[in-house]
Amino acid sequence: MVNIREITKDTTWLGGSDRRLALFENLFPLPDGVSYNSYLIRDDKNVLFDTSDASIAGQFLENLGGALAGEKLDYIVILHMEPDHCAEIADVVTRYPDVQLVGGAQTFKFLDQFFPGLGKDSRLIVKEGDTLSTGNHTFHFVTAPMVHWPEVLMAYDDYTKTLFSADAFGTFGALDGGIFADDHDFEKEYLDEARRYYSNIVGKYGPQVQAVLKKAAGLDIAMIAPLHGPVWRKDIPWFIDKYQKWSTYTPEDDGIVVIYGSLYGHTESAAETAAAYLRGKSGKDVKVYDVSKTHSSYLVSEIFRASKIVLFCPTYNNGIYLPMAALLHDLSALNVQNRTFAVAENGTWAPAAGKLIKEELAKLKNVKVIENMLTIKSALHPTDQTALEEFVDAVIKE
Numbered sequence: 001m002v003n004i005r006e007i008t009k010d011t012t013w014l015g016g017s018d019r020r021l022a023l024f025e026n027l028f029p030l031p032d033g034v035s036y037n038s039y040l041i042r043d044d045k046n047v048l049f050d051t052s053d054a055s056i057a058g059q060f061l062e063n064l065g066g067a068l069a070g071e072k073l074d075y076i077v078i079l080h081m082e083p084d085h086c087a088e089i090a091d092v093v094t095r096y097p098d099v100q101l102v103g104g105a106q107t108f109k110f111l112d113q114f115f116p117g118l119g120k121d122s123r124l125i126v127k128e129g130d131t132l133s134t135g136n137h138t139f140h141f142v143t144a145p146m147v148h149w150p151e152v153l154m155a156y157d158d159y160t161k162t163l164f165s166a167d168a169f170g171t172f173g174a175l176d177g178g179i180f181a182d183d184h185d186f187e188k189e190y191l192d193e194a195r196r197y198y199s200n201i202v203g204k205y206g207p208q209v210q211a212v213l214k215k216a217a218g219l220d221i222a223m224i225a226p227l228h229g230p231v232w233r234k235d236i237p238w239f240i241d242k243y244q245k246w247s248t249y250t251p252e253d254d255g256i257v258v259i260y261g262s263l264y265g266h267t268e269s270a271a272e273t274a275a276a277y278l279r280g281k282s283g284k285d286v287k288v289y290d291v292s293k294t295h296s297s298y299l300v301s302e303i304f305r306a307s308k309i310v311l312f313c314p315t316y317n318n319g320i321y322l323p324m325a326a327l328l329h330d331l332s333a334l335n336v337q338n339r340t341f342a343v344a345e346n347g348t349w350a351p352a353a354g355k356l357i358k359e360e361l362a363k364l365k366n367v368k369v370i371e372n373m374l375t376i377k378s379a380l381h382p383t384d385q386t387a388l389e390e391f392v393d394a395v396i397k398e
């Protein structure tokens with residue numbers, strides 16, 4: 001059954017949602033699924049913006065046929081050559097052999113790597129500032145290198161004032177009927193997943209996102225059509241402000257995130273006790289996570305949200321407890337900046353994790369590590385009360 005939605009003049013969304021996939025990129029949990037968006041503009045010439053992931057191929061191809069309603073397809077614009085959007089290009093070319101492929105020079109390099117020689121006689125290479133006119137609509141191409149692949153393009157339709165934004169402004173989460181962000185309580189239903197998507201997929205590339213936001217600021221945008229998640233037609237400045245914060249590594253709020261690792265519950269108990277003091281003394285929002293149980297993508301997202309992070313870590317093999325070490329690796333890989341960290345360590349005979357964690361945190365830009373470190377010997381005891389309170393006070397004071 002064809003399932004498409006007209007989102008603005010001549011412009012049809014014809015994507016689909018996948019609720020079966022457990023891990024996006026075989027890495028990131030998808031408890032609420034994910035959507036793959038594709039858009040068709042019917043004009044004197046018909047143009048398709050991106051295809052879909054192979055998982056929704058049947059629905060996508062049926063939707064494309066339904067949206068074209070017997071007309072020919074003139075162009076596929078390839079904004080992004082990652083397989084979650086390009087997997088169906090070959091199938092579309094097979095069904096519509098006269099179609100012309102539109103992309104940047106690097107787009108076609110990648111196309112030849114994934115689909116050697118596909119459409120080699122019908123390629124149109126575009127670059128920054130080039131346009132494609134289809135009749136009423138003229139699409140202006142904007143390069144978006146490393147948001148989050150190097151070949152990424154965006155396209156601005158000056159007829160409908162729609163920005164086709166590739167992965168930018170996308171989110172994890174399938175579409176629950178409503179195609180527009182304002183069909184939903186986005187802040188409640190999608191914001192955490194949008195942040196998790198941004199921070200883990202694009203987070204490393206803040207400066208590149210900033211460069212694109214500066215270009216977008218010069219456009220009169222009425223609608224943003226991303227490749228994942230809902231389409232934006234209201235409250236666009238609100239979401240752009242989130243992107244401003246995330247891409248400059250600016251905390252969204254002054255909450256405190258406590259992340260602990262614990263083998264037998266003693267470090268956990270210390271972290272929970274500290275969290276209670278932190279909440280009681282500061283009155284601020286405090287969230288507590290077990291690093292072994294909570295997937296690192298959620299922890300990364302929380303660290304992008306909050307201003308202060310408190311790490312409680314056992315010493316293991318004279319080093320950092322492995323799940324905590326993996327999280328620290330993620331923070332470095334994703335270029336996390338501008339945060340305040342506090343570190344508490346545990347060790348029964350030779351506590352060493354704290355010093356090693358501080359060395360890892362020192363590699364991050366503009367990160368303050370509170371000097372006061374809490375050291376626990378096996379378990380927190382009443383004799384540690386003063387040290388615990390001084391540690392908590394130092395976190396609040398910073």
Ligand code: FEO
Pocket residue numbers: 080082084085148149167227228
């Ligand atoms: Fe949704 Fe970078 O692909």
